[in-house]
Amino acid sequence: MLDLMIIFVLSAFIGYFVVWGVTPALYSPLMSVSNAISGVIILGAISAAGFAESKAVEVCALIAVVLAAINIFGGFAVSARMLAMFKTKEKK
Amino acid sequence: MMSGFLYLAAAVLFILSIRGLSSPKSARLGNYLGIIGMSLAIATALFAVPAERLLPIIFALALGGIIGVISGQKVKITALPQMIAAFNGLGGGAAVFLAGGEILSGGLHPLATSVGAVIGALAFSGSMVAFAKLQGILSGKGLKFKFQHALNLVFSAVTLVLFVAYLVSGQTELFWMMTILALLLGVLLVLPIGGADMPIVISVLNAYSGWAGVGVGFMLNQTLLIITGTIVGAGGAILAYVMTKAMNSSLKQVMLGQNSKSEGNSSDFSDAVAKSGSPTDAAFIMENAEKIIIVPGFGMAAARAQHAVKEMADILRKKYHVDVRFAIHPVAGRMPGHMNVLLAEANVPYDEIFEMEDINREFATADVAYVIGANDITNPLAKSDPSSPIYGMPVLDVGAAKNVFFVKRSLGSGYAGVENPLFFQPNTTMLYGDAKAVTEAIVKELEK
Structure with missing residues (x-):
């Protein structure tokens, strides 16, 4: 438990500094990238589904897998589309 | 290992x-x-x-x-805010299902599970309401009814009581009731929030989906979930902070739906007359300008005028050698960075786009400020009138430019319900009409 707390607190510091470094022009992609990576709870869903001892638990976990997967794939797809549009002046 | x-x-x-x-x-x-x-x-x-x-x-x-x-x-680029809201909600939903599954299998971490479930539920239902508002399924205006605050307070308090009661007793019925209540609370909290506060709401919901992940991470002893959830949670919190700062409001005001009240309107301009002009007049002044700053707002997004604006900027630059720049207010649009994405879609290079604090003093030396579909973010009352609801909000100094053009559908006040005295200033010309149609008409004149 203490280990997890340490990780939590240190992550908060990393998050704080990394996010302040993001340029305001990219706040929309920031949201969709963080959307995508917050889908990482799919790990929990995958192992819950894989080791479920009852059908009800498995169904819950599988629904969570679908939802998190939409989040992940959709988030990265939208970010990629947005970021592809950010260009500097075309070189002549 | x-x-x-x-x-x-x-x-x-x-x-x-x-x-x-x-x-x-x-x-x-x-x-x-x-x-x-x-x-x-x-x-x-x-x-x-x-x-x-x-x-x-x-x-x-x-x-x-x-x-x-x-x-x-x-998804169309113009529909991105609702798409991001929807994705956000699904992440929260996943956390709820995971926590539910954990309870069904007799979970060992009631605290972490409850945190994951409650925050996930708030993120899920709140985001769905935000989605419905942005998509136009629900009215974009804040929905208010009597005893709303009291009701929200009661709901929050009961959720909290159930939370503690569940932790103490371990009765799973309490867990389910708490989760359902949190879902309702998410709906109630976002319903009263109006369109212009959306950037804040989306940021907060983004943070929630991160914090829900942290709860699940503690529940499952999974460090990667904790690390990622914390970073996402911090990101959403920082965005919400930046957005509230840029509106000079507080999270509490937004969450209680107090921002969109507009009673404190002390300034009365009912006698004043705003001068209106035609695209031809605007084109003539712009041709002869040396420096033009374009200020986009939600109206540009709503009219999908970004391509027309880009065309106008190009022709001014190439044919008339005008210095054209874009100025962006942090809360313009419906999500953080909304205008940047729209202009990027129209192929405006990002080095021609400036954030408010980098360009604000340039207005004084600009010949034209072309304000398209923005209002409150340019309103000088934010500086001068302490009784105004938007007082203290940092605004773009468009009034300092030699000529100001406002492209607007009508003379109506902005989202905050505040009149904009700039409309009645002698150097201001109103260009009434659809943002796209007006800009295209100007482009046509410029091409002649």
């Missing part, structure tokens, strides 16, 4: 993917690093699952993946 190292690698890649967003140059690489990290993490998790149980999981993964990619590819 091995899987631990792979998860660590994924965590590092996630951090680098956010880090990449510090500049548009490194951002695309950042996105790829995020994708690699996620693939690594998912593969590692799948590897641990007994082979005979893999099939339904792969199927669920593929189903979600296909839905996600298709909706992500198909």
Whole structure:
């Protein structure tokens, strides 16, 4: 438990500094990238589904897998589309 | 042991993917690093699952993946805010289902599970309401009714009581009641919030989906979830802070729906007359200008005028050698960075686009400020009238330019319900009409 707390607190510091470094022009992609990576709870869903001892638990976990997967794939797809549009002046 | 190292690698890649967003140059690489990290993490998790149980999981993964990619590819750029809100909600929903499953299997971590469930439920239902508002299914205006605050307060208090009662007693019925109540609370909290406060709400919901992930991470003893959830939670919190700062409101005001009240309107301009002009007049003044600053707002997004604006900027620059720049207020639009994305879609290079604090003093030397579909973010009352609801909000100094053009549908006040005295200033010309139609008419004149 203490280990997890340490990780939590240190992550908060990393998050704080990394996010302040993001340029305001990219706040929309920031949201969709963080959307995508917050889908990482799919790990929990995958192992819950894989080791479920009852059908009800498995169904819950599988629904969570679908939802998190939409989040992940959709988030990265939208970010990629947005970021592809950010260009500097075309070189002549 | 091995899987631990792979998860660590994924965590590092996630951090680098956010880090990449510090500049548009490194951002695309950042996105790829995020994708690699996620693939690594998912593969590692799948590897641990007994082979005979893999099939339904792969199927669920593929189903979600296909839905996600298709909706992500198909969505129009103008519909991005609601898409992001929807994705956000699904992440929260996933946390709720995970927590529910944990309870069904007799979970050992009631505190973490409850945190994951409650915050996930708030993120889910709140985001769905935000989605419905942005999509136009629900009215974009804040929905208010009597005793709303009291009701929200009661709901929050009961949720909290159930939370504690569940932790003490371990009765799972309490857990389910608490989760359902949190779902309702998410709806109630977002309903009263109006369109212009959306950037804040989306940021807050983004943070929630991160914090829900942290709860699930503690529940499952999974460090990667804690690290990622915390970073996402911090990101959403920082965005919400930046947005509230840019509106000079507080999170409390927005969450209680107090921002959109507009009674304190002390300034009366009913006698004043605003001068209106035609696109021809505007084109004539712009041709002869040396420096033009374009200020886009939500109206540009609503009219999908970004391509016309880009065309106007190009022709002014190439044919008339005008210095054209774009000025962006942090809360213009419906999500953080909304205007930047729209202008990027129209191929406006990002080095011609400036944030408020970098360009505000340039208005004094500009010949023209072309304000398209924005109002409150230019309103000088924010500086001069302490009784105004928007007092203290940093605004773009468009009034300092020699000529100001407002492209607007009508003389109506902005979202905040405050009259804009700039409309009645002698150097202001109103160009009434649809943002796109007006801009296209100007382009036509400029081409002559």
